[in-house]
Amino acid sequence: MVSNSVFKNTVLFLVLAIVSCGNSAIKHKDPKTYPTNEATTANRPKEPILTGADNFEKYQSLLSGKKIGIVTNPTSIVNYDGDKQKLSKPHHLVDFLLKNKLDVVKIFAPEHGFRGTADAGELIKDGKDTQTGLPIISLYGNNKKPKPEQLKQIDVMVFDLQDVGARFYTYISSLHYVMEACAEENIPLIVLDRPNPNGSIIDGPILEKEFTSFVGMHPIPVLHGMTIGEYARMINGEKWLKNGVQSQLEVIxxxxxxxTMPYSLPVKPSPNLPNDQSINLYASLCLFEGTNVSMGRGTDKQFQIYGSPFLPKSDFSFTPGPNLGAKDPVHNGKVCYGEDLSGIPKVTNLQLKWLIKAFSETSDKKVFFNSFFSKLAGTQKLQQQIESGLPETAIRKSWEKGLNSFKKMRTAYLIYED
Structure with missing residues (x-):
């Protein structure tokens, strides 16, 4: 006879199992069990990692008595006070600075907005923060670089955004323009550094100058292997700002x-990067943005799956639909066939095999790539190499010279050990 407690536990287990399998937009005919992607405890730090924002005692004096502008979004989280005591709950940097009687006068918001809810590429409007009453200036759309009048009455600028280590992740493009504007107006810039969750990966083709855009502003590979603070040092040191100006830069x-430490982000860096797996696969799957293939926008597995109506029917399918961060996703309402990568082991380089496979299997190769692909790749060569059937090993071989030069240049700006 089954006891009452066992019966209740069994029922609870079945309910949870049903709920966890309830997403009808993504379908598997042949579910597979994949190895887990959790970091081993042997690689975890003995002491907690403190971000630049957590090291308040290192930048408090730089802000005291100054009128402060801040480039920020939901990733600007503070967990420790100036005495290295853990806060009872995480604070947003803006709230933390105000709580410590510092004079924040203006917020600057990058792509996805201050609250982080806008679609990729969506126009962000100026406004006012409802919680603090502070004015918000958009750094996306037609105003990617702060204007001189928007910097009036600001004595110091703080930059605190969580990067993911990919050239086309536009927060480093916003960093460039903020550095440039502050340099031109003689305003010191403080970058509060944060770990790069893909910090040990350097891979991909180097951006060629003719493909410079907001999704690629500098001659670096797709994955650069630097924190945003280290990257700011490189922008300054290589004199990539307009007319060779240099920012009065302080990196905390x-x-x-x-x-090489594993680092799991406490807050998703943008609406379509919901977890560690999506962040790890982002650079590889983002190349699909330059094709007719969806990488899961409009599902709950963004940047963890790929597929399209033009690929052969298979055991895995999904149907994109509007959601937070994807109001009108690619192939909205259409059944897409492809692969589920949500459970594969962590990748350690830029993966081309899914892109190559999708191109080889698509129903019409002439409409597979679009004009955006070369901007993402930073070169026309990658599309040409794939179209010509060049093996992945040969494609990678073509990157070696550029990667070696970049790695040599990069060493001058590093702050952290491997």
């Missing part, structure tokens, strides 16, 4: 951090 470094 992370502590207890090494580049």
């Amino acid at each position: 470094a992370c502590t207890n951090y090494k580049r």
Whole structure:
């Protein structure tokens, strides 16, 4: 006879199992069990990683008595006070600075907005923060670089955004324009550094100058293997700002951090990067943005799956639909066939095999790529190589010279050990 407690536990288990399988937009005919993607405890730091924002004692004096502008979004989280005591709950940096009687006068918001709810590429409008009453200036759309009048009455600018280490992730493009504007107006810039969750990966073709755009502003590979603070040092040191100006830059470094350490983001960096797996696969799957293939926008597995109506029917399918961060996703309402990568082991380089496979299997190769692909790749060569059937090993071989030069240049700006 089954006891009452066992019966209740069995029922609870079945209910949870049913709920966890309830997403009808993504379908598997032949479910597979994949190895987990959790970091081993052996690689975890003995002391907690503190971000630049957590090291308040290192930048408090730089802000005291100054009128402060801040480039920020929901990833600007503070967990420790100036005495290294953990806060009872995480604070947004803006709230934390105001709580410590510092004079924040203006917020600057990058792509996805201050609250982080806008679609990729969606126009962000100026406004006012409902919680603090502070004015919000958009740094996306037609106003990617702060204007001189928008910087009036600002004595110091703080930059605190969580990057993911990919050239086309536009927060580093916003960093460029903020550095340039501050340099031109003689305003010191403080970058509060944060770990790069893909910090040990350097891979992909180097951006060629003729493909410079907001999704690729500098001659670097797709995955650059630097924190945003290190990257700011490179922008300054290589004189990539307009007319060779240099920012009055101060980087507040992370502590207890090494580049090869696993780092799970406490807040998703943008609406379509909901977890560690999507962040790890982002650079590889984002190349699909330059094709007719969906990488899961409009599902709950963004940047963890790929597929399209033009690929052969298979055991895996999904149907994109409007959701937060994808109001009108590619192939909205259409059944897409492809692959589910949500459970595969962590990748350690830029993966081309899914892109190559999709191109080889698509129903009409002439309409597979669009004009955006070369901007994402930073070169026309990658599309030409794939179209010509060049093996992945040969494609990678063509990157070696550029990657070696970049790695040599990069060493001058590094803050952290591997």
